[in-house]
Amino acid sequence: MKLTILSYILAITLIISGCSLGNQSKVAKSISSPPYFENQHLSVAYTGHSTSIVNDENAFYLSFEIEQIGPYPIDEKHFSFSLQRVIEDDLGNEYASVKTEVIRTTDDGEALPENKVYFRQYFQPELNSNSAELAVLFYAKPMYYRQSVLFENLKHDVENKVENDLNIARIQTDRNRLMLYIEDVHNVQGIETTILYSGEEIYPVSTSTELGKFNYSVIANYEFAIDIPNPLTLKIKRHRLQDQLWDFPLTITLK
Numbered sequence: 001m002k003l004t005i006l007s008y009i010l011a012i013t014l015i016i017s018g019c020s021l022g023n024q025s026k027v028a029k030s031i032s033s034p035p036y037f038e039n040q041h042l043s044v045a046y047t048g049h050s051t052s053i054v055n056d057e058n059a060f061y062l063s064f065e066i067e068q069i070g071p072y073p074i075d076e077k078h079f080s081f082s083l084q085r086v087i088e089d090d091l092g093n094e095y096a097s098v099k100t101e102v103i104r105t106t107d108d109g110e111a112l113p114e115n116k117v118y119f120r121q122y123f124q125p126e127l128n129s130n131s132a133e134l135a136v137l138f139y140a141k142p143m144y145y146r147q148s149v150l151f152e153n154l155k156h157d158v159e160n161k162v163e164n165d166l167n168i169a170r171i172q173t174d175r176n177r178l179m180l181y182i183e184d185v186h187n188v189q190g191i192e193t194t195i196l197y198s199g200e201e202i203y204p205v206s207t208s209t210e211l212g213k214f215n216y217s218v219i220a221n222y223e224f225a226i227d228i229p230n231p232l233t234l235k236i237k238r239h240r241l242q243d244q245l246w247d248f249p250l251t252i253t254l255k
Contacts, residue, residue: 047118145186191209
């Protein structure tokens with residue numbers, strides 16, 4: 001069974017094999033097989049921890065390597081990253097976040113590839129020497145969502161065509177009638193569909209919709225004043241955009 005776009009975004013793949021994570025020689029490699037997870041946009045690997053000084057006080061940071069595997073670049077325009085503001089170790093000690101940074105160079109000052117960054121988050125007080133584990137949540141927030149999404153040159157038999165995390169799972173046509181099965185990470189209530197044809201935007205003369213259980217999928221039936229072109233170009237307008245936050249839980253072994 002094909003996974004839906006929503007399940008892609010929520011899926012977490014745990015990889016137990018070791019991998020090379022780039023030059024982070026100043027970071028303590030705390031485990032032999034770092035926690036690793038990914039979705040269809042990003043892969044994230046914990047690379048270690050190290051002591052530090054922030055505002056003249058002892059601190060420590062946790063470091064992660066983030067790699068782009070989807071169409072959106074890793075920059076402040078498309079993503080933001082963080083851990084939770086307070087983390088706790090296995091002894092019940094709490095540590096508060098004091099600083100975050102995104103690093104685009106290696107420890108030697110060489111530029112990283114455009115599809116890769118290091119993310120560090122700093123905490124105080126300094127890490128308890130008897131701590132063995134830290135439970136953390138890594139958050140990635142996508143910020144690239146558009147209200148209007150364009151699907152160009154769609155064949156009538158296409159399936160699972162994804163743009164901007166909106167999925168046209170299935171298309172059916174009958175002369176001037178168009179049926180779309182749409183899945184989205186946003187609420188699909190009030191979604192609007194038009195056809196771009198010969199330089200004009202053509203609105204349907206009638207519309208009926210059947211929403212899925214949680215309003216993230218819809219079967220939409222449209223009737224137009226023209227026969228449906230093949231291929232066709234659709235513009236789908238979301239009625240509302242909702243903040244998205246991907247969270248990945250992991251346990252960091254310190255010893």
